[in-house]
Amino acid sequence: MKLLIRGIYSTALAKLLIDKGFKIIRPTKSQMERFGLTNLAIEPDAVITDSSDRHFIEVKGVLEVVNILTSEMRNFFEDLIILWKMKDMNNSCVRIGFPFEAMKKLDELRSMVTYTVPWHHYCRAGGETLSSMVSFAEDLVERGLVSPEEMNKMFEEQVKQFTPKLGSKIRIVHVKLDGGRIILGPGKVIWRGNETIKVLRRIMSSGIYDGLGIPKQVGDYAVTEARKLDMWTKTSYYSFSGNFKGAYYNICTPVAFYPDQIHYFDLEIDVVYLPNLEVKIIDREHLEQAFNQEIISSKLFEKALKQAEKISYERP
Incomplete structure (x- = not known):
């Protein structure tokens, strides 16, 4: 079962799905580095991408593979929102939404592979500005400029400031x-x-x-x-x-x-x-x-x- 995965959830989902027996093809540079993958330039059975609002992923591909993937994710996450956009004898398209508890589990998955700030996916889903903040913070840790423990503490404090301001x-x-x-x-x-x-x-x-x-x-x-x-x-x-x-x-x-x-x-x-x-x-x-x-x-x-x-x- 061959998957192509892109987007803000890609590392966490790759970790989960590789462990479940799926194969990642056409990996990005970071996917190759993090999972030791080679660049298999073949057609995927299913493609996973972000929705435009970043709170969903879209899974498109062969019906049987999409069904198995969806079942594996449903078993792992307790609070998914699963919507069927299209389904015929051979192909399927599913939208899967990630509420907060699912995002926490995605953070846990990603942290098994690489340093991950607290609230990583929560922030990534919040738009480009917050997503860039995540990338900057994680880069500082990966370059050894800030310890993981110190960054975790600073980032937790930063997320507390997300509460909309009075008068805004x-x-x-x-x-x-x-x-x-x-x-x-x-x-x-x-x-x-x-x-x-x-x-x-x-x-x-x-x-x-x-x-x-x-x-x-x-x-x-x-x-x-x-x-x-x-x-x-x-x-x-x-x-x-x-x-x-x-x-x-x-x-x-x-x-x-x-x-x-x-x-x-x-x-x-x-x-x-x-x-x-x-x-x-x-x-x-x-x-x-x-x-x-x-x-x-x-x-x-x-x-x-x-x-x-x-x-x-x-x-x-």
Whole structure:
């Protein structure tokens, strides 16, 4: 089973898949150095590349090989998001999303091969600026200019600074389990502390608030509260005059903080808090559907369900 692997996850995935019996062909220079590979200029059975937003990989190739590869990855990672874009008798294309826990395991895999800063893949997925920061830090260690222990400590401190700054304008990147992206904002960070932020957005359209079933009016505003790596965000809606309209808890994969955005995969199930103080869990059937379609694992399904039940009881 011959693979061509490119992108920010390539070293970690090569380590995992070589250990599972796959062969890497047309390796990059770094892949040859790290794994002792030779340049086999033959056609691959499957190709792995990054998605444009860097939070997914795309696997394209022979159906049987893609199926085996996907199964191996599903067994290794507990929280993957697996989407089938195309499938016929001979070929397949799969998108595989990496939430935070998967990125941690990717870091562990990569560190078995070469020095890897903490939060390596988390930062790589955050854009070119953060990706360059990772490369610079790891190069300093590889050249012997900074010890691994010292760099680990410095880098951990640097990542803590990713919490969006007070007063900054950021986006909320909400990735659906069908692969679609909903980008909310820009919103303004109006509160920041203890790796938690509150983001204010003005409502510019009318209609009905999803899940709450109450009128949405121009002039309303929303305040979204998010804490780094929590599996939920809370958005409270208010009228122009400040009257509370309701709150919506979105259950998601651990929230990633970047200087200009927060990012997560929506797990479909939600909790709503109505003005009459009624609290209810909604859209559980969508979570169940994602599990039945093998988009998410049983463990991620259980985590999402337990999180929704906890919120409905505690009302944080």
